[in-house]
Amino acid sequence: MQVYLPRMTTPTSTFDRTRSTGYLANHMARLFAQRLHERIRPLGLAPAQFMSLLELWENDGLTQRELVERLDVEQATMANTLSRMERDGLIERRAHESDARAKRIHLTDRARALRAPAEAAAREVNALALGQMSAEERDQFVGWIKRAIAGLQEGDEGEEPAGR
Amino acid sequence: MQVYLPRMTTPTSTFDRTRSTGYLANHMARLFAQRLHERIRPLGLAPAQFMSLLELWENDGLTQRELVERLDVEQATMANTLSRMERDGLIERRAHESDARAKRIHLTDRARALRAPAEAAAREVNALALGQMSAEERDQFVGWIKRAIAGLQEGDEGEEPAGR
DNA sequence: ATCCTTTGCATAGCTTGCTATCAAATCGCA
DNA sequence: TGCGATTTGATAGCAAGCTATGCAAAGGAT
Numbered sequence: 001m002q003v004y005l006p007r008m009t010t011p012t013s014t015f016d017r018t019r020s021t022g023y024l025a026n027h028m029a030r031l032f033a034q035r036l037h038e039r040i041r042p043l044g045l046a047p048a049q050f051m052s053l054l055e056l057w058e059n060d061g062l063t064q065r066e067l068v069e070r071l072d073v074e075q076a077t078m079a080n081t082l083s084r085m086e087r088d089g090l091i092e093r094r095a096h097e098s099d100a101r102a103k104r105i106h107l108t109d110r111a112r113a114l115r116a117p118a119e120a121a122a123r124e125v126n127a128l129a130l131g132q133m134s135a136e137e138r139d140q141f142v143g144w145i146k147r148a149i150a151g152l153q154e155g156d157e158g159e160e161p162a163g164r
Numbered sequence: 165m166q167v168y169l170p171r172m173t174t175p176t177s178t179f180d181r182t183r184s185t186g187y188l189a190n191h192m193a194r195l196f197a198q199r200l201h202e203r204i205r206p207l208g209l210a211p212a213q214f215m216s217l218l219e220l221w222e223n224d225g226l227t228q229r230e231l232v233e234r235l236d237v238e239q240a241t242m243a244n245t246l247s248r249m250e251r252d253g254l255i256e257r258r259a260h261e262s263d264a265r266a267k268r269i270h271l272t273d274r275a276r277a278l279r280a281p282a283e284a285a286a287r288e289v290n291a292l293a294l295g296q297m298s299a300e301e302r303d304q305f306v307g308w309i310k311r312a313i314a315g316l317q318e319g320d321e322g323e324e325p326a327g328r
Numbered sequence: 329a330t331c332c333t334t335t336g337c338a339t340a341g342c343t344t345g346c347t348a349t350c351a352a353a354t355c356g357c358a
Numbered sequence: 359t360g361c362g363a364t365t366t367g368a369t370a371g372c373a374a375g376c377t378a379t380g381c382a383a384a385g386g387a388t
Contacts, residue, residue, distance in 0.1 A: 014279070014283055015286060015287070017215070017218045020286065020290055021196075021290050021294060021305065021309070022290050022293065023215065023218075024306060024309045024310065024313065025189065025192050025193045025293075025309065026193050026211075027236060028189050028309050028312050028313050028316070029189045029194075030193075030236075030237075030346095031313060032185075032189050032190060032316060033190065033346095034316075034345095035316055035320075036186060037346080046372095047190075047373085048374055048375085049373090051181070051190075054179060054187075057178075065337085072191060073374090073375075074377080075336080075337070076338080076340095076375090076376075076377080077375055078337095079338060079339085080339090080374075080375090081375095084372095084373075084374090096336095099336080099383080099384075100382085100383055100384085101335070101336045101337070101382070101384070102335090102336060102383095103336085103337080115178070116178075119178055119179040122186060123179070126184055126185050126186050128316055128319035129185055129186065129312040129315045129316050130185060130312065130315070131311075131315045132315075133311070138185070141185065141305075141308045142183060142185060142188060144297070144308075145185070145188045145189065145192050146188065147295075147296070147297070148192050148294065148305075149188065149195060151293045151295045152192070152195035152196060152198075152199055152292055152293050153195060154292070155289070156198075194375070194376095197344095197375085197376095201376080210344080211343085212343070212344055213343090227366080227367095228367065229367085237345075237346095238345075239368095240347080240348090240367090240368080240369080240370095241344065241346070242367095243367060243368060244343085244344075244345090245343085245344070245345095248343075260366095263365095263366080264352080264353055264354085264366095265352065265353045265365070265367065266365090266367080267366090
């Protein structure tokens with residue numbers, strides 16, 4: 001039954017961060033990055049470099065633009081990450097054969113050699129997070145994250161009006 | 165039935181980032197931050213400032229150390245965030261009454277006034293992400309994120325041996 | 329052929345995360 | 359009492375995310 005409670009001057013728990021998906025997503029992502037970083041640091045890698053390598057290991061010679069589209073980061077972010085990777089001897093930027101503006105990103109031998117240990121590190125970190133879950137639970141978890149991503153992408157302010 | 169396939173020189177899809185929880189968690193968190201930022205930017209707020217305000221709105225006068233523990237970021241990160249908030253007139257650092265090292269963080273009127281619109285923005289973003297999910301699904305999703313967080317925290321290398 | 333727009337990349341400047349150090353204050357204990 | 363160890367906070371330096379700009383090359387339309 002509904003009863004009247006004395007009105008508090010300060011509203012309590014108006015927004016509970018410990019129950020906010022956005023807050024928890026941020027926390028979880030920071031922890032993922034930390035655990036990954038401590039494991040790949042000995043390889044001379046940082047998390048965003050590993051992310052870029054994941055794509056380049058499969059598709060050597062992509063342009064910066066293609067990487068940007070596949071990894072969904074801003075062009076400027078990718079340009080800076082690639083510069084650090086070039087500095088560290090992981091990639092080379094070679095001229096594009098038919099477009100003088102573009103450059104093809106090619107892996108060095110060093111970068112190719114890091115594939116197995118780096119991927120093993122990432123699998124280790126995923127296992128930490130998913131530890132107790134069954135295969136079905138993991139699939140459902142991943143599915144929900146993907147649904148959340150889709151919802152957040154639709155919510156983009158600058159979204160193009162459909163059909164253009 | 166198991167058949168032998170020709171051995172590829174390059175292992176294909178050794179690690180599929182589109183199925184990696186860590187990769188997806190990073191992507192989801194970036195999108196959450198982007199959607200939140202576009203909504204609270206007009207208020208003069210950035211995401212980490214909002215996160216700190218969530219705690220200070222409930223507990224004005226915490227020390228930096230207390231904020232660090234509650235939000236699980238490094239002390240240096242919090243010190244810098246607080247400096248920007250001070251610069252922007254959101255907080256004041258006042259002397260602690262019994263410990264000359266510590267400072268109490270107090271909100272300004274401006275910060276207090278931003279509570280309602282900022283929390284509304286955050287709720288909007290959460291709704292974008294959770295859009296179609298039922299209440300039960302949301303609870304389960306949040307529960308799994310928390311389990312992942314717990315697993316990742318245990319996996320901390322520098323963890324203290326239990327009982328010390 | 330010549331403009332104008334679009335595209336690919338680089339750069340500057342900002343926030344937020346991290347590690348590593350440092351100074352000052354406090355605490356604990358001999 | 360005093361001294362070493364711990365604690366609190368600031369600062370430097372780096373990675374990686376973002377927006378905003380600028381430039382040169384490519385493409386398109388007239």
